[in-house]
Amino acid sequence: xxxxxxxxxxxxxxxxxxxxxxxxxxxxxxxxxxxxxxxxxxxxxxxxxxxxxxxxxxxxxxxxxxxxxxxxxxxxxxxxxxxxxxxxxxxxxxxxxxxxxxxxxxxxxxxxxxxxxxxxxxxx
Numbered sequence: 001x002x003x004x005x006x007x008x009x010x011x012x013x014x015x016x017x018x019x020x021x022x023x024x025x026x027x028x029x030x031x032x033x034x035x036x037x038x039x040x041x042x043x044x045x046x047x048x049x050x051x052x053x054x055x056x057x058x059x060x061x062x063x064x065x066x067x068x069x070x071x072x073x074x075x076x077x078x079x080x081x082x083x084x085x086x087x088x089x090x091x092x093x094x095x096x097x098x099x100x101x102x103x104x105x106x107x108x109x110x111x112x113x114x115x116x117x118x119x120x121x122x123x124x
Contacts, residue, residue: 056110
């Protein structure tokens with residue numbers, strides 16, 4: 001259940017440019033928010049969703065679609081430590097945001113599962 005919750009939380013961040021901007025404004029100067037967003041997804045181990053019985057088939061498909069868009073955003077993100085304003089208008093970043101939004105909607109269909117003690121932001 002923890003993995004599902006971590007994935008949804010990350011998708012919520014990835015789908016919200018407002019949350020991304022807030023993160024950029026509150027992050028220490030040495031934190032590269034675009035790379036944090038990228039690395040946090042990598043830390044979620046979405047590949048494990050293929051074999052986990054916690055995810056519905058629709059959720060697995062949404063994860064894979066987001067993961068494809070995430071990979072394209074990774075490839076398009078400039079080297080170095082770009083500021084968020086340098087990436088949010090990239091077509092690949094826009095597509096990643098769109099796929100994250102779609103994925104959050106898929107996860108919202110089942111909502112919070114037993115054993116997930118914290119409600120997700122999108123599940124109100």
